[in-house]
Amino acid sequence: MRMEHSENFKAVLEEKTREAESIIAAYLPKEEGFAKELAKAMNYSMTAGGKRLRPLLLQESFRLFGGTGEAVKPFMAAMEMIHTHSLIHDDLPAIDNDDYRRGRKTTHVVFGEAVGVLAGDALLNYAYETAWKAFPLEEHTDRVVRAFGILCQKTGISGMLGGQSVDVMNEKAGHFAIDREMLDYIYENKTSALLEAAMMAGAALAGANDDDLDALCRIASKVGIAFQIRDDILDVTSTMEELGKPVFSDEKNEKTTYVTLFGTDGAEQEVKRLTKEAVDELKNLSCPRDKIFLEELFESLTSRKK
Numbered sequence: 108m109r110m111e112h113s114e115n116f117k118a119v120l121e122e123k124t125r126e127a128e129s130i131i132a133a134y135l136p137k138e139e140g141f142a143k144e145l146a147k148a149m150n151y152s153m154t155a156g157g158k159r160l161r162p163l164l165l166q167e168s169f170r171l172f173g174g175t176g177e178a179v180k181p182f183m184a185a186m187e188m189i190h191t192h193s194l195i196h197d198d199l200p201a202i203d204n205d206d207y208r209r210g211r212k213t214t215h216v217v218f219g220e221a222v223g224v225l226a227g228d229a230l231l232n233y234a235y236e237t238a239w240k241a242f243p244l245e246e247h248t249d250r251v252v253r254a255f256g257i258l259c260q261k262t263g264i265s266g267m268l269g270g271q272s273v274d275v276m277n278e279k280a281g282h283f284a285i286d287r288e289m290l291d292y293i294y295e296n297k298t299s300a301l302l303e304a305a306m307m308a309g310a311a312l313a314g315a316n317d318d319d320l321d322a323l324c325r326i327a328s329k330v331g332i333a334f335q336i337r338d339d340i341l342d343v344t345s346t347m348e349e350l351g352k353p354v355f356s357d358e359k360n361e362k363t364t365y366v367t368l369f370g371t372d373g374a375e376q377e378v379k380r381l382t383k384e385a386v387d388e389l390k391n392l393s394c395p396r397d398k399i400f401l402e403e404l405f406e407s408l409t410s411r412k413k
């Protein structure tokens with residue numbers, strides 16, 4: 108049976124999301140000068156809302172390992188910039204060709220395709236420029252170096268971009284052309300890699316050791332795959348009003364997903380199994396602070412309605 112979320116969890120989540128929003132807002136590029144249109148396009152999607160999951164995970168694992176200080180803030184903003192870059196590019200005509208995201212017309216629809224491509228690129232680059240601002244904020248600069256390396260590695264060919272490149276092949280292949288091993292590679296990389304980056308970078312900034320980082324990587328990997336499978340399920344069961352993005356997008360692009368391979372019930376079973384494994388491993392993780400919020404967050408994410 109799924110855990111019912113406490114009223115307290117909902118209130119704490121809202122408060123933490125609001126805090127993440129204000130931290131992100133403080134690092135957005137200024138809309139001025141000749142490149143004003145580019146900054147506007149970058150900020151258009153960054154300010155459209157969204158769950159702010161990756162900054163929340165980063166902040167929470169920083170807290171779990173007793174992190175203090177300000178260096179976590181630019182990293183939180185950087186995580187959301189990387190994620191938002193990925194959404195802007197994912198929606199482009201050359202990839203999913205979707206017109207709505209976060210309840211608004213997509214960036215390329217509003218600003219044109221060229222500015223859409225550039226806004227995605229600029230956000231990815233600005234993410235590193237932003238994370239770099241953590242150096243003067245933390246006296247243990249080795250921690251910042253480590254977190255920075257994690258961000259770079261999990262975003263590129265050995266992470267998100269590697270996964271997305273195979274997902275693009277998936278789109279061209281038609282239903283059932285992709286087997287489970289390849290699908291797991293796609294989900295592990297296009298989706299889990301950023302959750303892993305968030306949890307590992309947060310813990311690295313707090314001074315966690317290699318074993319802790321490995322454990323967080325395994326946990327975030329499972330949560331990420333479950334999160335992506337839930338996204339597949341919502342694509343065929345929810346509505347555009349609820350999600351703020353088009354439904355049946357996977358079908359339109361003839362993508363193989365957990366739903367096409369195993370049906371909605373089979374996909375649900377996988378979400379439950381992965382969530383349980385992630386929560387169990389989190390319970391076994393030894394860290395100085397309580398893990399209750401994170402456990403409830405995992406449960407809420409994988410059973411989410413949007």
Ligand SMILES: CC(C)=CCC/C(C)=C/COP(=O)(O)OP(=O)(O)O
Pocket residue numbers: 192193194196197202203267268271297298338342352356
């Ligand atoms: C570098 C790029 C472009 C990365 C994209 C990463 C990603 C997880 C996109 C969303 O996947 P999706 O297409 O399954 O989800 P949605 O339903 O949100 O479009």
Ligand SMILES: C=C(C)CCOP(=O)(O)OP(=O)(O)O
Pocket residue numbers: 156157158159160190209298334335338413
């Ligand atoms: C990985 C996937 C499924 C892309 C959407 O991510 P989110 O569902 O976290 O999107 P926002 O809330 O940030 O808009």
